[in-house]
Amino acid sequence: MIKHTICACGIAAALAACGSKTETAPPPAPQSISSESIGHYCTMNLAEHIGPKAQIFLNGKPDKPVWFSTIKQMFGYTKLPEEPKGIAVIYVTDMGQVGDWNKPNADGAWIDAKKAYYVIESGFIGGMGAEDALPFADKAKAEQFAQEKGGRVVGFDDMPEAYIFQ
Template identity: 80%
Template sequence: MKLFYLVSAALALAACGAKPESSPPAPQPITERSVGHYCTMNLSEHVGPKAQIFLNGKPDKPVWFSTIKQMFGYTKLPEEPKGIAAIYVTDMGKVSDWRTPNADNDWVDARKAYYVIESGFIGGMGAEDALPFADKAQAQKFAAEKGGRVVAFGEIPDEYIFK
């Protein structure tokens, strides 16, 4: 019987120290303080889709990106932090004015988005960029009409990101 009480006490103590799983931080709106991680320019100065990454322990301070390719580079470069709590990208399928995306805070979880790459779309830094869509059918329709191909988050080729 003593063993039962010891085990029960150990389990109760372990449960007290367990941290409840928290939900990821919500995407933040772009403001005048939203500055691109690599370009150090205000995101509102750039056309095209944007991205934000939340690092573990910093739920209210996203790392901002002027382009989708920059966000992918950040996730792949060994010198950048890897404790990522959440990544959000512009859902271009919900954007009404492509000159001012995110005016309505149209964000989608980057890992669940579909990306049109190799379409020739010139993004915020004057180079070709990927276009994220929450809906795969919208991404496929865009690629069929404008060119490019549709890939998932884990399928973006390194050659495309670092070209």
């Protein structure tokens, strides 16, 4: 009887240990813009647009990002109640690493959107012919751009809804 109790306790402990290991897979890596990269809202190829872009990976869909022609569109997607909320990761163009602002993603300069600093209200006209936010990985580069060209710097969580939906 004692042998069975010890065995049962051992099995229970082993099962509990298995259940406590919650390994999460790393987020998908950003993808390069190709002829298959079609904007979620505009349904146009992203390569045809200037300015920074964004890509969102939804949980369970690591091979197929949702593409955005502008940064404002990406923010709108995260705020609109009718859009999916199971977001694994968001990537935006790091404009501080871009050599040619007319083809910003030729350099593959993708960064985690939640860690980026955004210059807003600078008057920069983005991919859809309207003012857009400019993401930077380096806060000093964002502040320098805002000082030289105008605008102000905000973080991901501080992006004003009034700016997104204007």
